[in-house]
């Protein structure tokens with residue numbers, strides 16, 4: 001009897017490029033480096049680190065990641081334009097394992113209305129783009145954007161020409177999430193059978209989730225010969241997002257009997273990286289999200305609990321430990337020490353120095369005095385709060401608020417900077433927080449417009465920490481702030497202060513105001 005060897009599927013993560021295109025999800029250099037390092041720990045094969053022509057910030061991020069992060073291929077995106085390709089290579093050239101990804105739309109709609117190019121020009125530009133990229137580096141990916149809506153005969157011609165020009169991976173995007181699983185499977189099957197040089201390339205897929213079918217379409221493609229899946233952590237990405245990495249990977253693993261395929265992903269890192277990306281981008285993961293949602297392995301119904309107690313496989317097709325949930329809840333509280341805190345931080349995907357552990361430990365002990373139990377969400381919020389700190393910053397000393405419903409009588413705030421305290425009082429504002437924000441503006445001299453403000457629970461229970469996320473506009477630029485506390489007003493004040501500190505440090509979101 002012969003056993004069929006599973007096929008290895010390449011996991012191409014585009015959280016830092018397509019994921020970042022998600023409105024409000026821009027990341028700064030430090031955050032991108034942290035995500036890139038965690039993607040390596042996760043075991044992804046390729047990291048699409050950005051689109052270097054986009055901005056100096058994107059260029060620098062790709063350059064820094066290519067130059068410092070090892071353990072995965074680092075990829076940069078480029079249009080089929082010389083300047084884009086040259087800029088991508090400029091960003092990648094210091095890396096040891098790099099890929100240039102060139103793309104050009106091929107569907108009739110994109111040809112006619114967006115690019116205003118005929119079929120011949122598309123083929124010529126695609127070939128020129130691949131060849132120019134190839135003159136810099138061996139590993140070249142080509143994507144016929146909107147492939148899923150492209151005429152089959154033309155798609156075959158473009159793919160064949162791109163491979164002949166040197167594309168080592170050809171990626172088939174369903175750019176607008178229009179495909180259905182059976183139809184997308186037919187496209188992949190058709191390419192495998194009709195493109196004569198298809199065996200000289202890795203066939204990849206890049207599916208969007210507009211109809212909620214991105215994972216299903218990607219898996220249908222794998223069944224028909226695709227060897228690479230492009231995906232993102234938490235399914236982040238343009239509009240409704242991309243194929244979710246955690247869902248695609250766990251489907252391949254849990255149903256390896258069916259797909260006969262495997263990936264190199266260390267699945268125990270899935271929950272930690274999901275939380276990291278959620279904390280950094282402010283995109284909350286829905287509780288019932290498959291694999292990494294808080295409820296993904298929670299059971300409430302009595303009949304299910306009864307089954308679980310007798311035999312977990314009655315209601316669980318995956319083990320929570322396999323995706324990074326801690327089954328045995330190691331409770332962290334006021335009697336815990338640095339070692340347990342450092343261990344849990346590592347498990348959550350943070351790479352903290354000893355000094356950073358010491359700093360977070362101070363906050364941890366203060367919190368433990370207020371709360372019965374410290375959950376993973378609390379630890380992540382404490383670390384993120386320290387991560388967002390900026391040197392020589394304004395610190396909150398205390399605040400007081402006198403208010404009755406609908407009327408603020410007086411808000412007083414005391415801030416310190418460089419050891420010196422300043423205070424301001426204010427009796428205006430639409431509510432306690434607004435009044436405190438106005439008082440902070442008086443002290444710091446920075447006037448802003450609040451564009452977005454949210455408070456969410458960082459963990460469980462009525463004593464849970466409130467985590468506040470804010471976006472403010474100042475001089476036409478957008479700045480983000482984050483703050484956490486068991487007191488939700490204080491969390492809001494801390495987030496506001498963090499945004500003010502970012503204004504002073506010039507750390508905007510790379511987003512002009514009004515942009516999405």
Ligand SMILES: CC(=O)SCCNC(=O)CCNC(=O)[C@H](O)C(C)(C)COP(=O)(O)OP(=O)(O)OC[C@H]1O[C@@H](n2cnc3c(N)ncnc32)[C@H](O)[C@@H]1OP(=O)(O)O
Nearest residue numbers: 021051053054055079080081103104105114115145175238
């Ligand atoms: C499906 C995807 O996700 S593709 C990636 C999408 N991501 C992004 O667009 C994010 C980053 N983009 C940007 O920062 C900007 O769009 C830039 C810097 C790339 C370009 O900015 P601008 O030069 O101002 O052009 P703008 O964005 O307005 O228009 C895009 C231009 O690129 C052309 N274009 C689009 N795709 C391609 C391509 N693959 N190859 C060549 N040209 C292309 C369009 O036809 C248009 O050209 P035109 O100005 O001659 O009409």
Ligand SMILES: CC(C)C(=O)C(=O)O
Nearest residue numbers: 103143145173175206
């Ligand atoms: C650049 C390509 C792969 C893309 O993002 C898309 O088509 O959605």
